[in-house]
Amino acid sequence: MKRYMITSALILLILASLGTFYAYGAELRLPEYKLQTLEGDLAEASKLTLLGSYVGGKGSYPIEVSTSGSKRSEQTFSNQWMKNKGPLHDQTFSEFKALYKEHPGFMRGKMGTDGYYSDQDTLIFAKASYTHSKDTDQEGTIRWSIDSLDLATGKQVRYTDELTDSVQYTNVIDVQKAGSEIHVLTNVNRVNSGNELIDMVFNAETGLPIHSVQVPLGKPSRNDRELQIQIIAEKKPTAANSRVLFLVTESSKRTDNTVSASDTIPTIFSERLFEYQYASGDVKELPLVAGAEEENRPGSWTLHSLERATYTTMHLSEEAVTINRYDLSTGFAHPQVTIKASQLGKGTISQAQVADGRIYLLLQTGDYFKNNSMPIIAVADITDGRILYQGTPAPVKANGRPDDQLDDAQFLNMTIMQ
Numbered sequence: 001m002k003r004y005m006i007t008s009a010l011i012l013l014i015l016a017s018l019g020t021f022y023a024y025g026a027e028l029r030l031p032e033y034k035l036q037t038l039e040g041d042l043a044e045a046s047k048l049t050l051l052g053s054y055v056g057g058k059g060s061y062p063i064e065v066s067t068s069g070s071k072r073s074e075q076t077f078s079n080q081w082m083k084n085k086g087p088l089h090d091q092t093f094s095e096f097k098a099l100y101k102e103h104p105g106f107m108r109g110k111m112g113t114d115g116y117y118s119d120q121d122t123l124i125f126a127k128a129s130y131t132h133s134k135d136t137d138q139e140g141t142i143r144w145s146i147d148s149l150d151l152a153t154g155k156q157v158r159y160t161d162e163l164t165d166s167v168q169y170t171n172v173i174d175v176q177k178a179g180s181e182i183h184v185l186t187n188v189n190r191v192n193s194g195n196e197l198i199d200m201v202f203n204a205e206t207g208l209p210i211h212s213v214q215v216p217l218g219k220p221s222r223n224d225r226e227l228q229i230q231i232i233a234e235k236k237p238t239a240a241n242s243r244v245l246f247l248v249t250e251s252s253k254r255t256d257n258t259v260s261a262s263d264t265i266p267t268i269f270s271e272r273l274f275e276y277q278y279a280s281g282d283v284k285e286l287p288l289v290a291g292a293e294e295e296n297r298p299g300s301w302t303l304h305s306l307e308r309a310t311y312t313t314m315h316l317s318e319e320a321v322t323i324n325r326y327d328l329s330t331g332f333a334h335p336q337v338t339i340k341a342s343q344l345g346k347g348t349i350s351q352a353q354v355a356d357g358r359i360y361l362l363l364q365t366g367d368y369f370k371n372n373s374m375p376i377i378a379v380a381d382i383t384d385g386r387i388l389y390q391g392t393p394a395p396v397k398a399n400g401r402p403d404d405q406l407d408d409a410q411f412l413n414m415t416i417m418q
Contacts, residue, residue, distance in 0.1 A: 030054050030061055031406050032397035033070040035377065040389035042067055044379040047417040048360055050393055056401060056408030063409065065393045095238055099123070106149045106156060115172040115184075118238040122177065122204075123149040126184045128170040139166040144184060144200055146207065159207030161200065166190075173197070174233040174244055178279040180204050185215075185244060187231070195229050197246070199278065213281050217248050217274055225269065226253045235307045236418060243328065245286075245306055246274045275328065286311075286328070305354060314359075318348035321361060323382060337385040344378050344390065355416045357382050362414050375411050 031054065035045055050065045051073060064073040095118075100107050103123060110125055117124040125147045132140040146159040167190050174185040184200040197215040202208065220226055228249040234241035251266035273286045300317035309329040315322040319341050325334040339359065341349050347365040354360075359380040366373030379389040395406040 029057075029399055029401065030063065030070075030072070031056070031395045031399055031401050031409075033063070033065045033393045033409065034396045035065060035067045035391045036394035038376070038390040038392060040379070040387065040391075042389065042391070044358070044389035045377060045391055047355070048377060048379070049415050049417070050362075050375075050377065050411045051413040051415060052409055052411035054409045056405030065411070069396070070393075095236070099238075103149060106147065113237040115175055116238040117175040117177055117182075117240065119177065119240055121151055123151060123238075124175055124177065124182060126172050126175045126182075128172050128184070128186045130167055130170045139164050141165075142167065142170050142186075142188070144186070146182060146184065146202060148182075148204075148207070157207060159202055161202070161209045173231050174241075176234075176241060176244075176278050177204060178242065181210065181279075183278045185231075185233070194227055197229070197231070199276075199281070215246070215276050216283055217246055218272070220250060220253075221269075224253050225250055228266075230304065232304045232306045232311070235305045239308070241306065241308065242278060243306075243309075244276050244278070245304075245311060246276065247304060248272045248274060286326075303354075312354055314352060314354055316349065316352050318350075321349060321352045321359065323354065323359060323385075325382070334383070337380075337382065339378075339380055339385050339387075343387065345376050347376065350375075350412065351414060353414070353416050354382060355418050358388075359385075360414065360416055362411075374407065374409070377414070 035042075035048075035050070045067050048066065052063060052065070054061045054063050062073045063070055096113070099118075106123060106125075115126045117126075126144065128142060128144050130140055130142050142163045142165055144161045147156065148159070149156045165188075167188050170186055170188050172184055173187050174183075176183045176185075180203060182202040182204050184202070186198045186200055188196045188198055190196065197217065199213040199215060201210045201212065203210055217229060218227065228251060230247040230249070232245035232247060234244070248271070249268060250270045251268050254266055271288060273288050274283055275286050276283050300315060303314045303316070305312045305314075309327055311326045311328055313324045315324075321339050323337040326332075327334070337359070339361065341347060341363060344361065344363045345365060347363045349361055350364045351362040352359060359382050361378040361380070363376040363378065364373070365376055374392045374394070377389075377391045378387055380387050393409065393411060398406060
């Protein structure tokens with residue numbers, strides 16, 4: 001037994017060493033890049049990181065490029081195995097970096113970005129899980145657990161509750177605090193009956209369950225139709241918000257006996273937007289933002305977001321991005337903003353994001369799978385569409401690579417630190 005243990009240890013050590021050798025050796029040979037300003041203020045791109053791959057020579061190496069330079073974006077095998085940097089080490093939301101630093105004990109072992117809430121007094125994390133019964137004829141159990149940290153005293157408590165039911169799975173969508181109540185919005189998926197949204201309400205002082213609310217979002221108008229529910233919760237995972245939105249689409253019911261790929265595309269009959277208020281439990285229908293009827297046009301798609309009281313839709317195609325914003329507290333519809341690809345250069349829009357009053361766009365300037373044309377990054381003001389910055393990744397150090405390999409990089413994604 002001892003001999004086998006020694007052999008296993010040696011194998012792991014060799015693998016770790018090889019991973020480190022190949023990772024760092026490859027990293028030393030990669031060209032270095034940096035966002036180069038074409039026009040505008042470089043500071044506007046300070047929160048942006050381009051994600052892509054260097055494909056020059058042999059192999060492909062994930063890299064990321066920002067205003068400060070470039071680096072490999074994947075951890076080596078040895079780093080992943082030897083160091084536990086936390087499931088949210090590579091954060092899009094800067095607040096999690098602070099949470100891990102300030103409350104390491106509370107954050108240890110917590111996965112994902114859903115289920116958090118924080119204010120000046122309290123940090124909360126909630127999760128829901130479903131356990132199947134060993135007897136297939138019996139119902140299983142949905143379990144909720146809530147971890148609450150008093151930021152002033154450091155006292156941490158856990159509250160739990162459970163419900164006997166028969167479902168496929170459950171997960172927490174949003175957590176909010178309204179006065180003395182903690183609201184845990186939970187998605188419950190049932191076999192052959194779609195999703196249910198349940199607001200589990202707990203007493204913030206005692207942790208005892210108060211009541212639950214099944215959010216009423218209507219039913220299909222016919223038996224051959226179904227409802228698809230898109231949940232639009234607060235964009236910043238730990239931020240307080242008194243509301244959550246639901247985009248409810250009625251479509252033809254999908255069946256298992258499809259003949260072709262086109263049969264899997266459901267027919268859309270209607271779309272309705274609802275707002276749920278946590279404190280009161282009230283649900284009201286909201287007007288759809290102008291232009292929403294274009295959402296299902298082939299070759300285009302629409303993204304929805306909620307940030308405090310502002311509901312934003314971003315309609316994307318290769319030719320343009322259109323932004324609509326609606327103030328839920330006042331009912332005011334902001335002026336529509338459209339940015340065309342032709343304003344940025346010759347190419348097609350492959351991605352766009354909205355964050356902190358800015359629109360971030362990624363313009364592919366050529367057939368990047370053939371000639372690896374460098375993309376253009378643009379940052380615009382969300383209020384009027386003014387272009388505040390344009391830039392492109394550019395090599396700044398060859399690190400021994402020949403000149404004809406310096407542009408052998410593909411950048412297809414971007415992240416925005418929020």
